[in-house]
Amino acid sequence: MSKLKIGVFGAYRGMSMIHVLLEHPDATLVAVCDKYAPALEKAGAAAKEAGLSIALYESFDDFLGHDMDAVVLANYANEHAPFAVKLLKSGRHVLSEVLPCETPAQAVELIEAVEESGKVYAYAENYCYMDHTFEMWRRYEKGEIGEVMYAEGEYIHDCAGIWPSITYGERDHWRNNMYPTFYCTHSFGPIMTITQKRPVRVTGFITNRNATVPPLGLKMGDCAGIEMVTLENGAIVKSVHGHLKREPGSINYEVYGMKGSMESQRFMPSYTPEGQEAEIQVYKEGKKVCEGANERYVPGKVVENSLAHKYATHGGADFYPTHFFIEKILGRPDGEHYSIDVYAAVDMGLVGILAYRSCLNHNQPMEIPNLRNKEERDLWRNDNACTNPAVAGENLLPCHPDGNIEYEDEVFEKVRNMWLEGK
Numbered sequence: 001m002s003k004l005k006i007g008v009f010g011a012y013r014g015m016s017m018i019h020v021l022l023e024h025p026d027a028t029l030v031a032v033c034d035k036y037a038p039a040l041e042k043a044g045a046a047a048k049e050a051g052l053s054i055a056l057y058e059s060f061d062d063f064l065g066h067d068m069d070a071v072v073l074a075n076y077a078n079e080h081a082p083f084a085v086k087l088l089k090s091g092r093h094v095l096s097e098v099l100p101c102e103t104p105a106q107a108v109e110l111i112e113a114v115e116e117s118g119k120v121y122a123y124a125e126n127y128c129y130m131d132h133t134f135e136m137w138r139r140y141e142k143g144e145i146g147e148v149m150y151a152e153g154e155y156i157h158d159c160a161g162i163w164p165s166i167t168y169g170e171r172d173h174w175r176n177n178m179y180p181t182f183y184c185t186h187s188f189g190p191i192m193t194i195t196q197k198r199p200v201r202v203t204g205f206i207t208n209r210n211a212t213v214p215p216l217g218l219k220m221g222d223c224a225g226i227e228m229v230t231l232e233n234g235a236i237v238k239s240v241h242g243h244l245k246r247e248p249g250s251i252n253y254e255v256y257g258m259k260g261s262m263e264s265q266r267f268m269p270s271y272t273p274e275g276q277e278a279e280i281q282v283y284k285e286g287k288k289v290c291e292g293a294n295e296r297y298v299p300g301k302v303v304e305n306s307l308a309h310k311y312a313t314h315g316g317a318d319f320y321p322t323h324f325f326i327e328k329i330l331g332r333p334d335g336e337h338y339s340i341d342v343y344a345a346v347d348m349g350l351v352g353i354l355a356y357r358s359c360l361n362h363n364q365p366m367e368i369p370n371l372r373n374k375e376e377r378d379l380w381r382n383d384n385a386c387t388n389p390a391v392a393g394e395n396l397l398p399c400h401p402d403g404n405i406e407y408e409d410e411v412f413e414k415v416r417n418m419w420l421e422g423k
């Protein structure tokens with residue numbers, strides 16, 4: 001069997017997928033696109049070191065013409081859907097980094113492009129495949145703790161220290177223009193894959209802003225977003241993410257079922273540069289009420305593959321999204337089962353989009369449409385309200401309900417210099 005030919009669009013975060021593709025037994029990297037020449041050169045050098053000669057493109061339109069079966073989207077987080085639609089229409093399978101879409105209108109367009117093309121769309125929400133969250137997913141599906149009643153997902157990452165290296169001092173970088181509940185799928189996503197329950201209602205909240213953080217260009221200010229979500233069976237989820245003070249950051253999940261519970265170890269980092277692995281705790285009630293057994297252990301790898309061990313960044317997660325995408329294209333059961341499809345991706349993304357509508361509307365709960373149903377789509381098909389002027393047109397939203405924090409050019413120049421100086 002010849003290997004799948006895969007291209008990568010965006011060579012920062014995309015390097016993670018590039019490394020997996022360079023060694024994957026069933027796929028090969030054929031092209032990379034990035035308008036930033038140093039990132040592109042780095043991708044080319046990595047391929048060369050692996051003995052591969054790949055095509056390098058600065059323009060997406062040129063990249064689109066390359067002979068490839070599938071593309072990984074690791075471009076700007078708010079621009080995945082329009083590029084995914086173009087690629088699906090050109091007959092390519094798509095693996096999309098987070099987030100799936102910027103607006104409800106894009107959610108509808110993306111779903112319809114997947115349905116019309118018949119191609120595989122997979123969502124690379126890697127936090128669903130961390131050693132601890134993936135273990136919880138597999139144990140939940142065996143029915144070990146019963147049906148979910150309550151869950152929490154937490155992605156606390158104070159990015160102030162790395163802001164120069166992730167926004168480069170660009171005023172219009174998506175990270176400067178997002179709103180507090182946008183980046184919700186690291187905290188909410190794993191609860192959805194573990195429980196396989198659809199979100200039906202969301203109420204959004206935003207913390208106060210931390211005015212002690214020096215100005216770095218973030219228009220919403222330093223704060224955290226919270227989504228209180230009702231799942232289809234009535235269970236409640238608290239999802240929290242953003243800039244709160246905790247080092248190392250917190251990537252924690254807990255799921256309470258009708259027969260027990262599972263949670264990650266709060267006071268142990270879920271991953272460190274040294275590769276420390278996170279424990280989980282599982283409680284299962286026995287025959288007698290309120291009596292049961294606790295287990296506490298470090299989960300192992302699922303695919304006992306040397307690549308899963310090698311590309312184990314982000315808590316062991318970074319191999320799986322690409323791997324299951326390839327498996328799904330090849331029609332293998334693991335890929336069918338564990339790859340996150342477009343409907344689940346959109347469910348996860350809509351939680352943050354509609355939580356923000358809730359925040360703008362005095363925390364009124366918002367119903368989350370089930371866009372699997374064609375008859376629910378028309379209501380959202382033209383809804384382009386968001387914080388991106390290029391997409392929203394007249395429906396531009398502020399980045400925070402209290403209004404945007406505006407910054408002088410000097411702030412962005414300072415941040416740019418910090419980035420260039422490697423600070």
Ligand SMILES: NC(=O)c1ccc[n+]([C@@H]2O[C@H](COP(=O)([O-])OP(=O)(O)OC[C@H]3O[C@@H](n4cnc5c(N)ncnc54)[C@H](O)[C@@H]3O)[C@@H](O)[C@H]2O)c1
Nearest residue numbers: 010011012013034035036039074075076077097098099126
């Ligand atoms: N899942 C994770 O753990 C994780 C971690 C980091 C980033 N991400 C995601 O990865 C994506 C990229 O983030 P990032 O950290 O790499 O930073 P980024 O968004 O600044 O980088 C995106 C890269 O894509 C390139 N790019 C964007 N639009 C382009 C275009 N039209 N033509 C050519 N090149 C273009 C940029 O030059 C840049 O190098 C985002 O979706 C982000 O959410 C995910």
